[in-house]
Amino acid sequence: MSQPQYSFLFSGLPIKLSEVPSEDAIIAAGKEILAASVNWKPGKTLQKVVKTSMYSPGSKDGKGGKKWACRFSEHTRDEGTFDDFWSGLGTNKAENEMQFIPEIKKVKLVKSLSPNAEIWTLYYELNLVMSPRVFTVLQVKQLGEVDSMREGVVVSIPINLSSTEDEELAALEEKGVKGRYASVEHILELPDDKVEWRMATSSSPGGLVPQFVNDLALPGAISKDVPLFLGWMQAKKATAENAT
Template identity: 55%
Template structure:
């Protein structure tokens, strides 16, 4: 297994530099395991806890984490994994208001794809484009699903055909690891850690000050969308 791979936004990987799926998943697990020692932050929406870690060596930006636990009548493991473990960006477009277009750039394997996501914001903020590799893995005993998203750079001449599928906009970058795990009490824990930059001229301190609340919003947005599908 490669030992020099690190989850970071800086620098983004070129497609030719993508390591094995085993390496990506193992590195993601290590990061999520470390979140239990991160600094505790606010709790949002009564149930979404947040944590953070300062920017360290090799990090392109600080890290933020959210953790929520869901009883079966709110969302089962299978329901969460069904919507997050496959074609995740297509579903994210349905419950994250800022995403207005997603495109699958390349299918690397049944569990790894490159996607580009276009975010539209109220003026004066320009649209942002995030291109990522997403790797998903489902494990048993206990039921655990992991999704790792890594920023991808399509600027090399050999990737010109892939780059044509990117939307126009300021290029941002994010790296994230999500884990859905079925707990012994029948509930499901949803944990996500991310590090990101929107690119452009938005001050970093402004981005960092709002990050915890922003990532926490995704949980109620998702639950509202999921329950709407069941009606």
């Protein structure tokens, strides 16, 4: 696979706010990565239903460079409809993630750039040994259709707020070791009321954690989010139904 055109996302490196591409370019970059992920090196099936794959850009054998991991799963209507998934992952994404990902302790809206683009900072406590991590990302979302089936895309790119003109925004970040991640979340409506959920990501926790340790753990870490989200989503629906 050749190097993707949109290297600003595939590199996974933080971008200064003044250099952020257009929303269309960010969504296009995310879709390019989604299309590429179909051909990544297959990995294990985790959590019984979550398939994984890995890719290293700039490496023909997939063993070098900055690694990306992907997970994908299909879900029946009993597990959740397209609207259920999009409500949880495409609306108030950071706030919702804090409800079902135990490591996320705080989230804060740094700046809203448009109805579909917001900068969020997320504060993680990964374990008792590591210092807290802070991830600041721009999240851009798009809801559309493919072959008359609905699809939703959310692209997160790491943001660097170290410039002088961004001091007020940087002050909103929690204190902790700066990590970074880029991700593409994709919700696709399938026939028979099924939903495909695909997510690709590249990350670095920062600090003294070796990158290869993070890369080895990444498929398992992102796969755990699937049952966590499903449980949270179904509990939320049950609470809403009992309230009516």
